[in-house]
Amino acid sequence: MDSRRAQLLELGLRLFGRRSYDEVSIDDIAQAANVSKGLLYHYFGGKRAFYVAVVRDGARRLKEAIEPDPELPPPARALAGLEAYLRFVEDRADAYTALVNGGLGADPEIFDILEQTRRQQVQSMLTDMGLREPRPAYRLSLRAWIGGVETACVDWLRDPVLPRAQLLQLLLTGLQGALAAAYAIDPVAELTVPIPRLLEVDPPG
Amino acid sequence: MDSRRAQLLELGLRLFGRRSYDEVSIDDIAQAANVSKGLLYHYFGGKRAFYVAVVRDGARRLKEAIEPDPELPPPARALAGLEAYLRFVEDRADAYTALVNGGLGADPEIFDILEQTRRQQVQSMLTDMGLREPRPAYRLSLRAWIGGVETACVDWLRDPVLPRAQLLQLLLTGLQGALAAAYAIDPVAELTVPIPRLLEVDPPG
Numbered sequence: 001m002d003s004r005r006a007q008l009l010e011l012g013l014r015l016f017g018r019r020s021y022d023e024v025s026i027d028d029i030a031q032a033a034n035v036s037k038g039l040l041y042h043y044f045g046g047k048r049a050f051y052v053a054v055v056r057d058g059a060r061r062l063k064e065a066i067e068p069d070p071e072l073p074p075p076a077r078a079l080a081g082l083e084a085y086l087r088f089v090e091d092r093a094d095a096y097t098a099l100v101n102g103g104l105g106a107d108p109e110i111f112d113i114l115e116q117t118r119r120q121q122v123q124s125m126l127t128d129m130g131l132r133e134p135r136p137a138y139r140l141s142l143r144a145w146i147g148g149v150e151t152a153c154v155d156w157l158r159d160p161v162l163p164r165a166q167l168l169q170l171l172l173t174g175l176q177g178a179l180a181a182a183y184a185i186d187p188v189a190e191l192t193v194p195i196p197r198l199l200e201v202d203p204p205g
Numbered sequence: 206m207d208s209r210r211a212q213l214l215e216l217g218l219r220l221f222g223r224r225s226y227d228e229v230s231i232d233d234i235a236q237a238a239n240v241s242k243g244l245l246y247h248y249f250g251g252k253r254a255f256y257v258a259v260v261r262d263g264a265r266r267l268k269e270a271i272e273p274d275p276e277l278p279p280p281a282r283a284l285a286g287l288e289a290y291l292r293f294v295e296d297r298a299d300a301y302t303a304l305v306n307g308g309l310g311a312d313p314e315i316f317d318i319l320e321q322t323r324r325q326q327v328q329s330m331l332t333d334m335g336l337r338e339p340r341p342a343y344r345l346s347l348r349a350w351i352g353g354v355e356t357a358c359v360d361w362l363r364d365p366v367l368p369r370a371q372l373l374q375l376l377l378t379g380l381q382g383a384l385a386a387a388y389a390i391d392p393v394a395e396l397t398v399p400i401p402r403l404l405e406v407d408p409p410g
Contacts, residue, residue, distance in 0.1 A: 019314075020312070022312075040389010042380060058344075060289060072278050107225065107227075108225075129382060136248035136366035136367055137367060137371065137375060139356075139366070140357055140360060140361065140366060140367060140372070140375065141375055141379065143356060143357065143360055144354065144356050144357035144360075144375075144376070144379065145353055145379075146356070146357025147352050147353045147355065147357070148349035148350055148352045148353030148356070148383075149349065150352065151343055151348060151349050151351070151352025151353070152346075152348065152349035152352070155345060155348055155349075156345065161341035161344070161345060162341055162390070164341060166342065166390050167345070169350070169389065169390060170342060170345065170346055170349075170386045170387065170390060171386075171387070172386075173382065173386030173389055174346065174349065174350075174382055174383055174386045176382060177378065177379055177381060177386065178353075178379055178382060179384060180378060180382060181374070181375045181376075181377075181378030181379045181382065182375065184374065184378055185367070185374060185375060
């Protein structure tokens with residue numbers, strides 16, 4: 001990719017992460033990038049098209065950042081993927097917020113880019129687990145878990161009440177709960193990962 | 206509340222649930238309501254203010270719909286609350302989608318209304334569990350679980366791959382997982398509800 005274009009996308013991720021779509025004008029972008037508005041129009045056509053390109057580029061970066069090492073066994077892949085995800089959240093807080101809390105959340109094109117990213121995350125987890133057939137309970141439960149991960153990360157960036165290692169633990173245990181929930185509905189025999197069971201115990205004391 | 210105003214808010218919930226904020230004009234609203242634009246301006250001032258009033262009213266309806274019977278013991282309250290929540294999702298699909306996937310998600314005022322609704326849901330669950338002190342792990346885990354519930358419900362409305370009873374089971378088991386995750390980080394002694402433990406077991410076969 002053209003390096004000037006890449007720089008503009010990178011700048012866009014930072015701008016749209018800090019302020020909403022409506023609050024950022026083409027003038028702001030041109031000024032922050034120290035380029036003419038004409039150049040922005042030349043590369044992207046307009047503000048909305050620039051925003052779409054920024055979100056698409058951010059989604060690609062997140063995907064690359066969390067791509068697991070294919071040599072790892074599936075359970076270690078989930079842990080490595082979530083660790084990489086939280087590093088992205090922390091190192092690229094603006095970009096992550098722009099991606100998840102997009103200023104044009106109801107725009108169908110933006111929604112599709114973000115939803116496709118999440119579908120790929122779910123699909124790669126299902127494949128890692130050895131599930132090839134459609135398994136709606138697992139798909140829905142993992143999709144909900146990813147929704148919860150996004151919520152927790154945005155909340156945690158605003159107010160980091162726990163150290164990152166505890167957030168990781170919280171989300172991983174939540175993943176086990178999500179898998180246990182799907183397994184209770186659809187006990188598949190061919191899983192490649194251990195599924196935890198939820199045991200109800202009394203509160204202490 | 207003035208019944209004409211209430212009717213307009215009800216209509217707004219349906220309109221904004223089916224189409225995004227940008228796709229609905231004041232003319233559309235006036236036409237669907239069979240009133241003059243002047244009357245809409247008289248009641249609400251403008252489109253954005255109308256939208257804010259609609260979201261606020263929708264949040265109030267959701268809150269009232271899931272208000273648990275105070276006579277129930279805490280674990281039954283969680284189940285009754287979630288059942289009522291899913292009934293609202295199903296019966297008021299448009300309104301629910303408008304609330305959760307709001308067309309002005311990045312608008313600070315809308316964000317605050319929706320976030321306050323979620324904070325109240327978390328707070329009422331914490332209170333039910335007997336937690337009075339700030340307990341960040343529980344708060345964050347429940348907040349993430351509610352994010353997952355919203356994700357699952359929006360996804361399920363688009364594509365109802367499971368019967369509602371199984372969705373309820375999936376979400377309730379996910380809640381147990383979320384509580385187990387918080388408990389692993391912060392094993393509080395004074396809980397009024399049983400906290401399940403996650404046991405890792407090998408996959409069958």
